[in-house]
Structures are given as C-alpha cells and as structure tokens.
Amino acid sequence: MQQETYKPGEHPDLPPPSNTIGPMAWIRENLLSSPTNIVMTALSAWFLYEIIPPTLEWVFLDAAFTGENRDECRAKAAGACWAFISERFNLFTYGFYPHESRWRVDLSFLLLLIALVAVLWDRAPFRKQGLYFACAYPFIAGWLLLGGYGLEPVETDKFGGFMLTLVVGVTGIAFSLPIGILLALGRQSDLLAIRLFSVGFIEFIRGVPLITLLFVASTMLNYFLPRGTTFDLLLRVLIMVTLFSSAYMAEVIRGGLQAIPKGQYEAADAMGLKYWTSMRLIVLPQVLKISIPGIVNTFIGLYKDTTLVIIIGLLDPLGIGRSSLADTKWTGLSNEVYLFVAIFFFISCFGMARYSLYLERKLETEHKR
Amino acid sequence: MNESHNNTPEADSAQDFAVTIRNMHKWYGQFHVLKNINLNVVRGEKIVICGPSGSGKSTMIRCINRLEEHQQGDIIVDGTELSNDLRNIEVVRREVGMVFQHFNLFPHLTVLENCTLAPIWVRKAPRAEAEETAMQYLERVKIPDQAHKFPGQLSGGQQQRVAIARSLCMRPRIMLFDEPTSALDPEMIKEVLEVMVELAQEGRTMLCVTHEMGFAKTVADRVIFMDEGEIIEENSPEQFFASPKHERTKLFLSQILEH
Numbered sequence: 030m031q032q033e034t035y036k037p038g039e040h041p042d043l044p045p046p047s048n049t050i051g052p053m054a055w056i057r058e059n060l061l062s063s064p065t066n067i068v069m070t071a072l073s074a075w076f077l078y079e080i081i082p083p084t085l086e087w088v089f090l091d092a093a094f095t096g097e098n099r100d101e102c103r104a105k106a107a108g109a110c111w112a113f114i115s116e117r118f119n120l121f122t123y124g125f126y127p128h129e130s131r132w133r134v135d136l137s138f139l140l141l142l143i144a145l146v147a148v149l150w151d152r153a154p155f156r157k158q159g160l161y162f163a164c165a166y167p168f169i170a171g172w173l174l175l176g177g178y179g180l181e182p183v184e185t186d187k188f189g190g191f192m193l194t195l196v197v198g199v200t201g202i203a204f205s206l207p208i209g210i211l212l213a214l215g216r217q218s219d220l221l222a223i224r225l226f227s228v229g230f231i232e233f234i235r236g237v238p239l240i241t242l243l244f245v246a247s248t249m250l251n252y253f254l255p256r257g258t259t260f261d262l263l264l265r266v267l268i269m270v271t272l273f274s275s276a277y278m279a280e281v282i283r284g285g286l287q288a289i290p291k292g293q294y295e296a297a298d299a300m301g302l303k304y305w306t307s308m309r310l311i312v313l314p315q316v317l318k319i320s321i322p323g324i325v326n327t328f329i330g331l332y333k334d335t336t337l338v339i340i341i342g343l344l345d346p347l348g349i350g351r352s353s354l355a356d357t358k359w360t361g362l363s364n365e366v367y368l369f370v371a372i373f374f375f376i377s378c379f380g381m382a383r384y385s386l387y388l389e390r391k392l393e394t395e396h397k398r
Numbered sequence: 399m400n401e402s403h404n405n406t407p408e409a410d411s412a413q414d415f416a417v418t419i420r421n422m423h424k425w426y427g428q429f430h431v432l433k434n435i436n437l438n439v440v441r442g443e444k445i446v447i448c449g450p451s452g453s454g455k456s457t458m459i460r461c462i463n464r465l466e467e468h469q470q471g472d473i474i475v476d477g478t479e480l481s482n483d484l485r486n487i488e489v490v491r492r493e494v495g496m497v498f499q500h501f502n503l504f505p506h507l508t509v510l511e512n513c514t515l516a517p518i519w520v521r522k523a524p525r526a527e528a529e530e531t532a533m534q535y536l537e538r539v540k541i542p543d544q545a546h547k548f549p550g551q552l553s554g555g556q557q558q559r560v561a562i563a564r565s566l567c568m569r570p571r572i573m574l575f576d577e578p579t580s581a582l583d584p585e586m587i588k589e590v591l592e593v594m595v596e597l598a599q600e601g602r603t604m605l606c607v608t609h610e611m612g613f614a615k616t617v618a619d620r621v622i623f624m625d626e627g628e629i630i631e632e633n634s635p636e637q638f639f640a641s642p643k644h645e646r647t648k649l650f651l652s653q654i655l656e657h
Contacts, residue, residue, distance in 0.1 A: 290500075290502075292498060292500050292502035293502060293504065295465050295498065295502060296496075296498065296502035296503075296504070298463075298465060298491065299463055299465060299491060299494075299495075299496040300491065300515070300516035300520060300568065301488055301491035301492045301516065301520045301568075302515075302516065302519060302520060303488075306519050310515060310519065311504055311515075314506050315504075315505070315506050318506065392506070394505060394506055394548040394550055
C-alpha cells in the first residue's frame with residue numbers, strides 16, 4: 030500500500046489497518062496467537078466435543094418425561110428419568126405446605142417478582158410506588174405464608190422446598206446488608222463501646238461455623254429462654270443465617286470504607302455535613318459501588334448455605350430430594366434429583382452474579398470519558 | 399452574627415478579625431508540627447502562605463476549619479471559637495469554604511449535584527434555588543456547560559474550578575485554598591489562577607497556601623512564610639519579595655524564583 034504524505038500538523042485520523050479488526054482478527058488474537066494457544070484451543074474443542082453431545086443426549090434426547098416409576102422410565106429410554114421430578118415437582122416447590130393454601134405461596138412468589146423488578150430496575154414503571162411496596166413486601170409475604178388475620182394459619186414446619194430456600198435466602202439478603210453496614214461503621218466508630226461490640230460480634234460470628242450456629246438455634250436456645258416459651262424454629266434459623274452473613278458483610282463493607290480516599294471525608298466535613306448525612310450521601314454510595322463484587326459474593330454464599338438447614342430437620346430442595354430418593358418406586362435416580370436442584374441454584378446464583386456485573390457497569394462514573 | 403456567637407472577652411476582641419489564631423500549637427504524636435502560631439486576619443484580607451514542604455502551612459489552614467485539631471492556644475473564626483464543641487465546629491464549617499489540592503469532588507455525583515449538596519443538606523435550601531445558585535457559580539468559573547457531567551469526565555483544571563464553585567455555593571465569608579494548583583498540569587494552572595484572581599477582587603477573606611508567586615504578587619495583602627512549624631516572616635508582597643529579612647526566606651525565594 031502506498032504511504033500518503035501529509036504536511037506537519039495536517040495528519041488526519043485514519044482507520045486502523047483492516048487485519049486488526051473483525052472476526053478473523055479476533056480468532057487470530059484469542060485462539061491462535063501462539064503454539065501453546067493453538068494446542069489449548071484444539072484440546073478445548075476436543076473436550077467440548079466429548080462432553081456436550083452425551084450430556085445433551087442424556088438430558089433431552091434419550092430422556093423419559095413420563096412414567097409411573099423407575100422401571101417404566103428405564104423401559105422407555107436409557108437417559109434421564111424426568112418423570113420422577115415432575116411427579117415430585119410440587120413437593121420440591123412447596124414442601125409440605127397445605128394443598129388448599131398453595132395459592133398463597135404462588136401469590137407471594139409473584140409479589141416477590143414485582144418487588145424485585147422495582148428494586149433492581151431503575152426505569153421500571155411506577156418505580157416509586159414499587160419501592161414502597163418492596164419495603165412492605167416482607168410483612169405482606171409473612172402474612173400470606175404464615176396466615177392469621179383472616180387466613181388459615183400455617184405452621185412453619187410445613188415450609189419446605191424452593192419456597193423455604195427463598196424465604197431464608199431473601200430474608201437473609203434483605204437484612205444482612207443493612208446490619209452489615211451498621212457493624213462496619215460501628216467497627217470504625219470513635220465510641221469505644223460501639224467499636225468493641227462490633228469487633229466482638231464480627232469476630233465471634235466469623236469464628237464459628239454456620240452449622241454450629243444452627244445447632245445452637247435449634248437446640249441450645251431452649252435452655253436460655255424462659256421455660257414454656259416457644260420460639261419458632263424457622264425464625265431462629267432466619268436470625269442465625271442473617272447474623273452470620275451480616276458479619277461477613279461487615280468485613281466486605283469495611284474493605285470498601287478503607288478504599289474511599291480520605292479527601293472524600295474531608296470534603297464532606299469541610300462543607301459542614303453531619304456524620305449520617307455524609308455517610309448516606311457521600312461515603313456509602315461509593316463504598317457500596319466498589320463493594321458490589323464482595324457483597325454479591327456474600328449473598329451467593331448465604332443463598333447456598335440455606336441448604337444447611339437440612340441439619341436441623343428443615344427440608345429445603347436438597348432435603349426433599351434426599352428424602353424422595355428413599356422412595357422405593359424411584360430408587361437410584363440421584364443424578365436427576367441433584368441435577369435438578371443444581372439447576373435451580375445455578376439459575377438463582379448466576380442471575381445474581383450477572384446482575385451485579387450489570388450494576389457495576391451502570392454505576393461506573395469515574396473513568397468514562 | 400450567628401446564634402452561637404461566643405461572648406467571652408477574648409472572642410469579643412477577636413470580632414474585628416475574620417480569623418484569629420493565638421499561641422497555637424499542634425502535635426502529631428510526639429512530633430511538634432505547629433509551634434506558637436499567632437495570626438490575625440482582617441476581614442476581606444487576602445493572605446498567601448508559602449514555605450517549603452513539611453513546614454506546616456497546610457496543617458495550619460486545615461486547623462481553621464478543624465480538619466485538624468490543635469492542642470494548645472485559641473483559634474477564633476468569624477467570632478466563633480473552635481473547641482471540642484461540635485456546634486461551634488458546624489458553625490465555622492458553614493462559613494468557611496475550602497478548596498483542596500486534589501479537588502476532592504464526589505465522583506458519584508454530577509458537577510451540579512456536587513455543587514448543590516451542601517446548600518441543600520446544610521443550609522436547607524430548596525433544590526430549585528440551590529441549582530440556580532450553582533449554575534450562577536458554575537458560570538462564574540466558566541463551565542456551566544459541564545454541569546451534568548461527572549467529575550471524572552473533566553480535566554484537572556475544570557475539576558478544580560468545579561471545586562471552587564462548589565465551595566462558593568455555600569456563600570462562605572472565608573475561603574481556604576490548600577495548594578489549589580499543585581496537582582494540575584502546567585497548562586491548566588492559569589485557568590484556575592484566573593478564577594482565583596477574580597474571586598480575590600470581591601472582598602471575601604482568602605487564605606491561600608500556594609507556590610504561585612505571581613498570584614501572591616497580584617492579589618495578596620500579606621505574604622506569610624513558614625518553616626518547620628513556625629511563622630518565620632510576614633510582610634506585604636512588595637517587601638516580601640524585594641527585601642526578605644530572614645535567611646531561610648531568602649534561601650526559599652532563591653530556590654523557587656531561580657527558574
């Protein structure tokens with residue numbers, strides 16, 4: 030190609046050379062840039078070829094979707110027996126919640142969805158009302174699920190399955206963030222009593238496994254409470270799970286607080302802003318933004334830890350799955366059960382992870398020129 | 399005067415001054431940073447403070463709005479004595495504006511939001527009024543068209559002018575500048591200094607830590623030279639630059655004026 034010449038100061042902006050843009054350039058750069066890279070690409074392609082077709086076959090093509098029991102399934106196809114899951118689907122979803130009241134669970138799922146849209150999507154229609162609704166949601170959902178005040182009361186030991194996971198997960202997520210923020214601020218407080226309490230709480234909770242706390246919640250708490258008082262087991266679990274992840278949350282937030290330049294605090298002070306105002310308007314928005322990966326990490330950890338409630342006899346989807354496997358009609362179908370439960374958790378957790386990435390990009394104001 | 403006006407005799411005698419500092423000492427742990435500082439700033443006076451790095455000049459002006467605490471002596475700002483009384487600190491901070499070396503704009507807020515934050519939350523101004531005032535001051539610093547951008551999208555000089563506008567929005571009686579041009583690229587220093595020179599013509603009290611000797615010559619009523627935590631010499635700019643008295647002043651001037 031002929032090299033154009035320009036006078037000094039008159040060189041125009043030219044497009045980049047054509048071999049550095051487009052899909053071919055992308056492939057060359059990312060898949061075939063060096064001998065090692067070529068070998069890795071070939072190995073990966075072979076690996077995917079070995080894994081994907083058999084999996085698809087087992088899951089979809091060679092699977093039985095109907096049948097009364099394991100043997101009927103096996104007679105139809107050599108792959109997965111999804112009839113088992115569809116027969117147990119209601120159990121997986123509602124646990125032992127009374128049949129005639131399951132519409133209340135459905136309604137609270139639906140309302141949860143509406144509240145989530147309002148909270149997560151800042152251009153949602155009627156967002157302001159939606160946010161008020163989201164604040165009221167825990168009470169509405171509590172009323173719907175527990176009953177009373179005109180609805181048939183349902184004991185919490187009937188809760189189970191995905192519904193139990195969502196109750197524990199959403200409650201823990203909703204309350205651990207604010208409590209964690211308060212603990213992190215408390216840890217930095219000038220007041221010795223508040224600082225000692227925060228440090229003591231965080232270090233104690235972090236030093237003890239969640240399972241231990243759940244055992245304490247399920248058994249030992251009875252010794253400390255006055256004789257005859259009953260304290261709902263699910264409520265104890267909710268409190269323990271929330272406190273447990275709020276201690277981790279506090280440390281995530283503390284990391285964020287330390288990353289905020291001192292000048293931000295000084296500018297806020299110099300303007301005469303009061304402590305809570307400058308925290309709310311200046312410090313915390315920046316802290317939460319940079320802490321998003323850690324916060325969502327803690328959320329995901331909490332969400333998956335809800336499966337530990339099986340230890341104290343509550344049946345989450347994993348527990349339902351294990352007890353279903355004991356049914357002689359369906360023995361030996363553990364692959365189907367665990368894959369099904371895994372998919373449910375994966376969708377929830379992957380959704381949280383992707384949302385956090387979206388949020389990080391949306392809030393990026395610092396370097397967008 | 400304001401409601402928390404202090405009626406002690408010392409405060410009364412300090413009333414004619416925008417800032418009075420008497421026998422003030424400050425330590426960082428064992429390290430004696432400020433030694434027996436005495437300074438009276440008349441209302442409307444423009445003061446430039448210079449000195450080698452580590453001489454305590456920034457620390458001194460940061461004591462005036464209590465970003466740093468002094469351990470001995472008195473500081474009286476606009477008739478209010480700075481002590482551990484939080485209300486007095488609030489009163490002083492409302493009347494004293496500060497511009498920092500690194501701008502310290504709030505990166506998550508737009509330029510306009512940066513400017514309206516304190517008027518809305520500290521002065522309790524209605525939003526519309528605060529925005530109008532903010533636009534006025536942004537015009538004064540010649541960047542009204544950037545009002546809806548984020549600080550990260552502006553150049554250093556523009557950011558510092560926003561920071562100046564942000565302080566002005568509180569309509570402070572006293573402005574503190576802590577090396578406002580030290581973090582700027584050379585071609586941006588001028589635009590910030592021009593804004594500061596304009597401000598100086600308005601009768602507001604200004605204390606400015608800077609090495610811009612041209613600025614000192616143009617606007618300062620008094621130049622203060624500090625070294626090792628003490629005020630070594632103070633004089634009118636003409637006298638200060640033409641006939642410095644102290645050896646250390648001469649050495650400092652020869653070092654910064656050489657090139």
